[in-house]
Amino acid sequence: MPKLNRDGVSLYYEVHGDHGPVVLLTHGYSATSQMWAGQIEAVSKDRRLITWDMRGHGQSDSPEDPTLYSEAHTVADMAALLDEVAAEQAIVGGLSLGGYMSLAFNRLHPDRVAALLIIDTGPGYRNDEARAGWNKTSLRTAERYETEGLGLLSGGSAERRTAKHSSAQGLALAARGMLTQRDAGVITSLPDIKAPSIVIVGSEDTPFLAASDYMAAKIPGAQKAVIEGAGHAANIDRPEAFNAAMMAFLSGLAPVGS
Numbered sequence: 001m002p003k004l005n006r007d008g009v010s011l012y013y014e015v016h017g018d019h020g021p022v023v024l025l026t027h028g029y030s031a032t033s034q035m036w037a038g039q040i041e042a043v044s045k046d047r048r049l050i051t052w053d054m055r056g057h058g059q060s061d062s063p064e065d066p067t068l069y070s071e072a073h074t075v076a077d078m079a080a081l082l083d084e085v086a087a088e089q090a091i092v093g094g095l096s097l098g099g100y101m102s103l104a105f106n107r108l109h110p111d112r113v114a115a116l117l118i119i120d121t122g123p124g125y126r127n128d129e130a131r132a133g134w135n136k137t138s139l140r141t142a143e144r145y146e147t148e149g150l151g152l153l154s155g156g157s158a159e160r161r162t163a164k165h166s167s168a169q170g171l172a173l174a175a176r177g178m179l180t181q182r183d184a185g186v187i188t189s190l191p192d193i194k195a196p197s198i199v200i201v202g203s204e205d206t207p208f209l210a211a212s213d214y215m216a217a218k219i220p221g222a223q224k225a226v227i228e229g230a231g232h233a234a235n236i237d238r239p240e241a242f243n244a245a246m247m248a249f250l251s252g253l254a255p256v257g258s
Helices: 033-044 071-084 097-108 128-155 168-179 185-192 206-218 239-251
Strands: 003-006 009-016 022-026 048-052 090-095 113-119 197-202 223-227
Touching (some): 003 071, 009 033, 009 071, 022 033, 022 097, 048 071, 071 097, 071 168, 113 239, 128 168, 185 206, 197 239, 223 239
Parallel strands (some): 022 048, 197 223
Antiparallel strands (some): 003 009, 009 048
8 A cells, every 4th residue: 555755754645436526534642544344345336535543653754753643743744645635625524533623724725625434523612621631642542552552442432453553652652743733723713614515423422422512503504413323433333324324425525616
């Protein structure tokens, strides 16, 4: 599978399908592109599906420089991937951190977003104290990877338990630089989203139910789908129900460029 060199950082990605609109899916924190295995067949029949490993994850590089991990770097990586496959526009989406980064991408590159898939995700925080609490938890996660190593993955949700990484330090640095949040830019951008959007959440993903309701209410015209019996990794826990909801949304989109 190909890799993209981003200023010395090698990013692993996969392309599935050879025609149709491009769909870019981004995994959650401490997961990898392999979490989308159950969606490849359905999505790639009439579309080009791009999956990838964020820096610090999976088969992508884990640079030692902490400054190379950030929301800005991740959004730039996503833009570079679309450039690499010659896609001016794409249907952009992801789960958890991947969904948050998709919203961040839309904030900076709305002209490149044909639609948004926001899956088991939160939009960040308006309140500085709430954001500080999230960041404290993220930094604690980084410390645990530094002290406990990759064995920590075994206690996570499905997309983490099945992930294979080369570096616990890469995950720690990603938690410090990418999982932590700096401002309210993403959550305040929700009412300005112009792209057709769907918010998908597992019915048992308790920490993200209220956030999903909030995003569905704030994003103009957003659809919402609740996957019954699914937890945080809704696409893995209930793949048939998840795929049905996602494909119904994708099938209803106008052709890119129309």
